[in-house]
Amino acid sequence: MVDEHYVLRIPIELDPAKAGPLLCAGITLYSPLRHWQAGPGKTVGIVGLGGLGHMGVKLAHAMGARVVLFTTSPDKVEDGKKLGADDVIISKNAEEMSRYAGKLDLIVNTVSVSHNLDPFINLLKRDGTMVLVGAPATPHPSPQVFPLLMQRRSLAGSGIGGIKETQEMLDFCAKNNVLPEVEMTSIQDINKAWDRVLKSDVKYRFVIDMATLKAEKPAA
C-alpha cells in the first residue's frame, strides 16, 4: 500500500523478475552519474564490483562514458569487461593504479567498508569529483588535503535519487536495455541468501520470487 506519488511505472521492455534492483542499486548509481554528467568524452571510474558497482559499470557504459572499473579481486576482471568496463584495474596494484593518475573526470565509489580514499583521489583530473555511495559502518580515514586542493578536486556523497529521476532511470534502462545481473531465490532460502550477501557471494543481486511466499504458513 503506497501513495501513488511514490509508485514507479515499470516499462514493458524491462523483465519484471530483474527490474527490482534498479529501484535502489540502479538509482543510487544513476543519480550521481547524471548529476556529475557522465557521458561521451568523459572517463568514469567505478570502485567496487558488487550490487551497486555492477550497475555503475552498466549505466556509465550505456551513457557513453569510458568506464574504468577498480576492484581488489583479480577474478572479477573478466566479468567487469563483460558488463561494460573498458578497462579493469586491480586497485591494490600501485603500478596499475598509476596508469590513471590525473585521468578520471568522475569516480563513483561503491565500497561499503572503510578504506583509504587517497589512491583514488589521485586519479582525478583537475576539478574531478569522487562521489561516495557506499555506506561503511565505520568511517573512511580522512583523506589528505593537498591532493584535493592542488587540483581543485572534490569529494562528495550521493544517496539514491528522487521519484522523478527514478522514473527517468527506469525509462533510460528500458531504452538502453540495462538490467541488473540477478540470481533468483525463494523466500524459503532467504536466510541462506543473506549469509551469501555477507560473503559477497552473489553475482550481483538476489531477487526473491514472491510467489514462493504464498506457500508459507505463519509461525505459531
Place this chain on the structure above:
Amino acid sequence: MIDAHSCAAYDPKSPLKPWDFRRRDVGDEDVQIDILYCGVCHSDLHFARSEWMPVTYPQVVGHEIIGKVVAAGKNVSKHKVGDLVGVGCIVDSCRHCDNCKEDLENYCEEGMQGTYWGSKNQPASGRRAVTRRSSWWTNIMSCAFP
C-alpha cells in the same frame, strides 16, 4: 484492513520467519500492490539486525519491489489496476520543502519516509502526526518480502 503475509525478522539475530499482519484499507491516494519480486539489498540486513539503529520487531524489510496494482484509490491517476509498478526506498516525504519541490524527495529537509522504517525508528517521524499522510507511520509499507 487488509491481510498481509510476510517473512519478518523477530530479533537482530534469528533467521527470518513467516509473519502475518494487517494493513490499512486502500486510501484515496493509495495504490495496493501484489508484490511479485523483491531484490535483496545489504541495507535490508543492516536494518533487520539493528546495525544502523535499534528497530522494532517483527521487522519486515525489502525495498526493491516489483508488483502488480490490484487496487487504486479514487484520487489515483498515475496507475491503474493491472499495471506493473515498482516501489524503491522512498514512500513519503514532506512535499513542501525546497528539495521536495525540486523532485529531490531523497533529500527531504524533514527526512524522507523510507520504505520500512516506521515512526518509532525515525527521529523525524513525529511531524507526520500532523501531516495529511499520518497514516503512513502506522503502516510498514511492504506487504511481502521479508
